[in-house]
Amino acid sequence: MKKILTPLLAAAAAGFTAPALADEAAVLNNVYHLQYALDTFYFLICGALVMWMAAGFAMLESGLVRSKSTVEILTKNVGMFAIACIMYLVCGYAIMYGGGVFLSGIDGGEGLVDEALSAFAERDGFDGDSVYSGASDFYFQVVFVATAVSIVSGAVAERMKLWPFFAFVVVMTGFIYPMEGAWTWNGDDVFGLYNLGDLGFSDFAGSGIVHMAGAAAALAGVILLGPRKGKYAADGSIHPIPGANLPLATLGTFILWMGWFGFNGGSVLKLGDIANANAVAMVFLNTNTAAAGGAIAALIVSRLLFGKADLTMLLNGALAGLVTITAEPSTPTPLLATLFGAAGGVLVVLSITFLDKLKIDDPVGAISVHGTCGILGLLLVPLTNSDSTFLGQIVGGLTIFVWVFGLSLIVWAILKAVFGIRISEEEEYEGADLTECGQEAYPEFVSK
Template sequence: MENNIYELQYAMDTFYFLVCGALVMWMAAGFAMLEAGLVRAKNTTEILTKNIALYAIACTMYLVCGYELMYGGGFFLDGIADVDPAAVLGDFAAREDGFQGGSIYAGASDFFFQVVFVATAMSIVSGAVAERMKLGAFMVFAVVMTGFIYPMEGSWTWGGNSVFGMFSLGDDFGFSDFAGSGIVHMAGAAAALAGVILLGARKGKYGPNGEIRAIPGANLPLATLGCFILWMGWFGFNGGSVLKLGDIANANAVAVVFTNTNAAAAGGLIGALLLAFVLFRKADLTMCLNGALAGLVAITAEPSTPTPFVATLIGFVGGLIVVVAILTLDKMKIDDPVGAISVHGVVGLFGLMVVPVTNDGASFGGQLMGAITIFVWVFVASFITWMIIKAVMGLRVSEEAEYEGVDISECGMEAYPEFTGK
């Protein structure tokens, strides 16, 4: 009878991992729709191509080498399908806490859940460099980012390794990032910021006297759909990071994480909506969308310990921050068409720093040390990579291609061929 219970727990936790991974995979569609809606019509096909291609590149590079660098799972995942049922049952039986213990699940389910996180980090980059980057340059960077840069910082945090053999963020500093406000989101934003700095702004975004010119997206219904898809996928992103479902305590923890994730997204949207109305006297939809995403990013570092009301407040503050961050980056002439650096970078940092408010096991010093380590590594490594790509093949399309739209120059087709407007 005991073995049957252990087998059921193994199956339940493995299945839960896989379902949550599938939800996170669906976030790739959310990023694609959000970014396609926020760029101009003439650049839609290229942004969609980037999003679906980066997902494939991330899956392949993480399989080839990324998982090994991050967790030591073996290059090419040889042997991941091998399982000894007797050994698994023995692992359960040998634990003093038995059924109530930590997660034991299929190794392949762990890889699947981890690989979709890598793709999420890379998806953040695609929107920030939209409308003027060469498709080939982006693909080359995706190979390096998903195969090396992200797995390295992931190995120092979730992987439990020391940073270049010097110190451990978890053991020495008590750094905590439940589902990746810093490890995934801020890392993706750091890589994006490095690319945007070298790439420069879109033509016409800033006037000769420094004035900021709005460049509206072509399809706000599509952008809104993308936001809803991301909102839904985030339940897998945060909920799956509990890593276990098959007992009362962890099932309750999953329910709390789902509730807090939803509450923070709602709070973020409300915060951004209110601040945008105060500043512009209008209900700015794009700020609402980014506010919801900001709330989600903010709660991702610790969705298990706040009360739902506190989670709402964390999201609300994240929504306020993202509006200010978007406006500030614009004034600094850092052109981010979709607000990705503000949502995932600035609010990702906020999410890390607010963890100690509800989690006694984390400290502000440890969180700051972790944030600095992640940002410096990803930004510097990405900057060097972007510079090499720029020297070898160039980063930016020609002025003519940018004017006509990168759909034609990079993909040879338009997303909306029935319309002639650019």
């Protein structure tokens, strides 16, 4: 085979060398247009994977709630995804990154290619920044905001009114999330007081910016909602309320696990050169092994604490590992990534049981998975990323939490005072499916 390929490669080199030397500008033009196309395509594919996480959240949540609340939780998931897309288009993206989108559209990005070509022609070299369509950037960003708000729906499941929830989604995706995103990923000063980047804050793909933010908004809602009826007895005992469809919850977890490769991998922002291609591969590897570490650790801890292999803890352990590694999946070794994920798996089991003791009712464990482990992920970043500092991570995490929790609490309180946010006790007994949507998810299994 080598004897056959060598002459062919030599002939190809001889055929292309002369034209390349004669028309360097044309070759460079082709190279950068190819890079532009590749990076844009990569962004779009990763965005599609993150969008697929919406299906994962829908399946996970509908599997972990009771059958009488399935239709409502599915309606929330589809509705909030659509609302997030519209609100981020109308104003969210402009708040977070500046510039219009809804009325003026987005620059196609051709100017970036021209700028890169000019720099290379002047022998300054290309600086290696990402070159991709502005529309692909918007698409990738909008599925992130949809992910953040998806965290809220599971935590408030089975006792919240549908339309006040949608009203909160409008504010969360159109203003609350974009503001904290501007302070972090866009590098804006926080109310003109300090810049998180200058303090050494780093959050690669959003353990804090996306996941902890969603958990903070969920926590505010859960506090004002109160627990489901029958969850906690007067004597302080806890009555578990099992989900209706654990196979569906398992499917949802695997969908989220798969979608996370787009979530973390796409955050490299580039694929069109050797260094970034290797970075993408490492991010994929570390993302996967962190999830595995989290799942195994949660399984072991649940066996030690409860005497049984708890499937729900196993599922949340995998997600906890994913959230933990999201803050920095590019710099740890695979061994460290596994250990970081395992730390998340241990923490999520302890956090879920602790919040239950505080009578904070979270049907799917979203606050623990995305909030507690989001904080852990931020604090682990300086261990492998020398550009970050513990002070920066703490200040950044506190900034995100105080902003999102504080504003969310205000919005939830207004909605509670004006419209009411909780269905009645009778409606909760009958199930949110009938009272809020007029449908049943499993009508053939309901006795009349």
